[in-house]
Amino acid sequence: MTTKTAAKRDVPVLDPDLRARVADFLADYAHAIDDDRLEEWPGYFTADALYHITTRESDAAGLPIGIMHCRGRGMLEDRIKALRTANIFEPHSYCHILGATRLVDQGASVLSARTNFTVTRTMQDGGTDALRHRQISRRDRGRRRELGAPFAAGGAGVSAD
Amino acid sequence: MWKAFSAPRCARSCAATFSRPLKLLGYHSQIIHNNWKLYAENVRDSYHATLLHTFYTTFKINRLDMDGGIRITDAAQPWHHLSFAKRATLDAAEEYKAAEVHSASYETRLNGPELLEAWNEFDDGITHSIQALFPTLAIQFTLNSLAVRWFTPRGVDKTELFWMYIGYEDDDEAEERMRIMQSNLTGAAGLVSLEDGCINEFVQRGTKGSGQSASAFMEMGGKTVESSEASRATEVAIRGFWKGYREIMGFA
Numbered sequence: 001m002t003t004k005t006a007a008k009r010d011v012p013v014l015d016p017d018l019r020a021r022v023a024d025f026l027a028d029y030a031h032a033i034d035d036d037r038l039e040e041w042p043g044y045f046t047a048d049a050l051y052h053i054t055t056r057e058s059d060a061a062g063l064p065i066g067i068m069h070c071r072g073r074g075m076l077e078d079r080i081k082a083l084r085t086a087n088i089f090e091p092h093s094y095c096h097i098l099g100a101t102r103l104v105d106q107g108a109s110v111l112s113a114r115t116n117f118t119v120t121r122t123m124q125d126g127g128t129d130a131l132r133h134r135q136i137s138r139r140d141r142g143r144r145r146e147l148g149a150p151f152a153a154g155g156a157g158v159s160a161d
Numbered sequence: 162m163w164k165a166f167s168a169p170r171c172a173r174s175c176a177a178t179f180s181r182p183l184k185l186l187g188y189h190s191q192i193i194h195n196n197w198k199l200y201a202e203n204v205r206d207s208y209h210a211t212l213l214h215t216f217y218t219t220f221k222i223n224r225l226d227m228d229g230g231i232r233i234t235d236a237a238q239p240w241h242h243l244s245f246a247k248r249a250t251l252d253a254a255e256e257y258k259a260a261e262v263h264s265a266s267y268e269t270r271l272n273g274p275e276l277l278e279a280w281n282e283f284d285d286g287i288t289h290s291i292q293a294l295f296p297t298l299a300i301q302f303t304l305n306s307l308a309v310r311w312f313t314p315r316g317v318d319k320t321e322l323f324w325m326y327i328g329y330e331d332d333d334e335a336e337e338r339m340r341i342m343q344s345n346l347t348g349a350a351g352l353v354s355l356e357d358g359c360i361n362e363f364v365q366r367g368t369k370g371s372g373q374s375a376s377a378f379m380e381m382g383g384k385t386v387e388s389s390e391a392s393r394a395t396e397v398a399i400r401g402f403w404k405g406y407r408e409i410m411g412f413a
């Protein structure tokens with residue numbers, strides 16, 4: 001797991017320029033989702049990316065199935081295709097509020113970034129839910145892994161969307 | 162304990178599911194904004210899967226034009242049922258029609274086709290099955306994805322739905338990978354299941370109506386609860402649930 005590797009070789013990256021570039025990248029990523037430019041979303045990943053959303057408990061237990069698991073950019077593109085053409089859901093919009101990005105150099109061209117975020121989801125009737133996540137992105141020759149850990153009360157807090 | 166409870170209520174295929182050492186692959190829960198009984202109906206409604214879940218129909222995972230049926234699995238208390246479908250039976254029908262229409266298979270256009278990589282795990286040809294145990298438990302096999310689903314009321318119009326994903330201890334790496342990939346179909350963000358949360362909420366709002374005293378009534382065809390081995394175009398499973406509910410609540 002990324003977090004365990006990071007604990008062993010936790011060398012923070014102090015280069016402000018590099019950190020700013022990664023933070024901008026993540027902000028662009030979040031804004032693409034908030035602005036419903038979802039077709040751009042897979043482009044933030046490499047062709048062999050691993051995209052994994054899981055819960056805090058499953059991550060701690062090292063369980064392979066979380067909430068979403070995509071291997072390769074193709075599966076991310078399929079998600080958007082399904083969302084646009086197949087899936088039935090209530091229209092809604094998102095707003096991501098990003099925290100500071102912390103970078104860790106893991107050696108061997110591996111850079112790990114952590115950005116906590118809160119995302120609000122506003123439904124048709126104006127009702128808004130807030131979900132809190134921890135996001136870990138890891139750049140390993142351009143690969144990217146994302147770890148979202150919803151932690152609402154009772155272990156729940158992930159809504160179908 | 163599990164055996165004592167399930168044996169008389171489960172289909173034999175369900176008992177076989179738990180006859181080997183299991184391996185937990187993951188679990189999570191989600192909040193759905195509807196009364197728990199609407200979700201109980203959702204589990205038992207065999208029409209909506211092919212009407213609502215476009216992903217199932219498009220990728221030919223579960224369709225009413227496959228061989229399938231509803232088996233009431235406890236004759237003494239017909240509150241439990243098994244719903245099943247055989248994917249291969251549709252493929253045959255498709256070949257028959259291939260010359261005229263829909264020559265292109267959408268499946269080949271999945272950019273990440275490994276999502277649906279699967280192997281024939283059972284020799285009875287069943288590729289999709291849901292064993293519902295009254296009132297709030299379901300054991301499902303979709304291709305090779307084995308999941309246990311259960312739900313609990315959190316208010317009149319709020320239900321917590323739990324998903325547990327399971328494999329077997331003797332799964333090889335490829336088998337486990339396929340189960341992990343296929344888990345993307347179900348769960349809180351499942352390509353198929355995400356629609357159930359939404360549609361149940363719509364039904365909740367529609368049933369409640371606009372006024373406090375408003376109510377809705379819809380009568381379905383048929384009165385009895387008996388197996389329908391040749392077709393899933395039937396409401397027997399839903400009637401089975403309400404039969405159980407009415408008996409327990411003293412409404413019968």
Ligand SMILES: [Fe+2]
Binds near residue numbers: 203209354357
């Ligand atoms: Fe459904």
